[in-house]
Amino acid sequence: xxxxxxxxxxxxxxxxxxxxxxxxxxxxxxxxxxxxxxxxxxxxxxxxxxxxxxxxxxxxxxxxxxxxxxxxxxxxxxxxxxxxxxxxxxxxxxxxxxxxxxxxxxxxxxxxxxxxxxxxxxxxxxxxxxxxxxxxxxxxxxxxxxxxxxxxxxxxxx
Numbered sequence: 001x002x003x004x005x006x007x008x009x010x011x012x013x014x015x016x017x018x019x020x021x022x023x024x025x026x027x028x029x030x031x032x033x034x035x036x037x038x039x040x041x042x043x044x045x046x047x048x049x050x051x052x053x054x055x056x057x058x059x060x061x062x063x064x065x066x067x068x069x070x071x072x073x074x075x076x077x078x079x080x081x082x083x084x085x086x087x088x089x090x091x092x093x094x095x096x097x098x099x100x101x102x103x104x105x106x107x108x109x110x111x112x113x114x115x116x117x118x119x120x121x122x123x124x125x126x127x128x129x130x131x132x133x134x135x136x137x138x139x140x141x142x143x144x145x146x147x148x149x150x151x152x153x154x155x156x157x158x
Contacts, residue, residue: 033105037097044081044095049088053109054080059101064094072098082123085109 034057037043043054043061060074070093073080084091086109106112113120 041097053106055104057102060098
């Protein structure tokens with residue numbers, strides 16, 4: 001066993017912290033572990049801190065905010081926990097495994113991202129796209145609220 005661990009350590013790429021590798025979107029992606037969770041397992045819990053990033057290999061998860069389902073994610077490469085891992089803040093939503101699912105796990109996300117700048121750029125672009133979509137949705141929502149409040153002005157208060 002000692003020889004196996006020594007050989008595994010020697011065979012690792014010195015420029016990455018993960019000991020396993022997979023390719024996503026043309027990027028060499030290194031990760032620390034691969035895990036499988038059954039349907040119903042809570043991967044991340046809203047309001048709790050955590051430092052790992054989970055990358056969906058196979059399966060699906062539900063995203064819950066305040067106990068309400070807001071999305072289902074089932075695309076290979078979808079990431080979870082990156083906001084909390086990057087900012088040190090509490091998780092902004094709960095991620096619940098929807099069916100038996102496999103994930104790649106990055107334990108020390110900060111070190112991983114320092115050592116893998118192309119993956120860091122990919123994550124930054126993904127987060128920028130999410131922010132743009134959220135900003136657009138918020139703008140549309142505010143516009144609808146403004147229009148509804150203008151319509152309401154003609155009615156007497158209850």
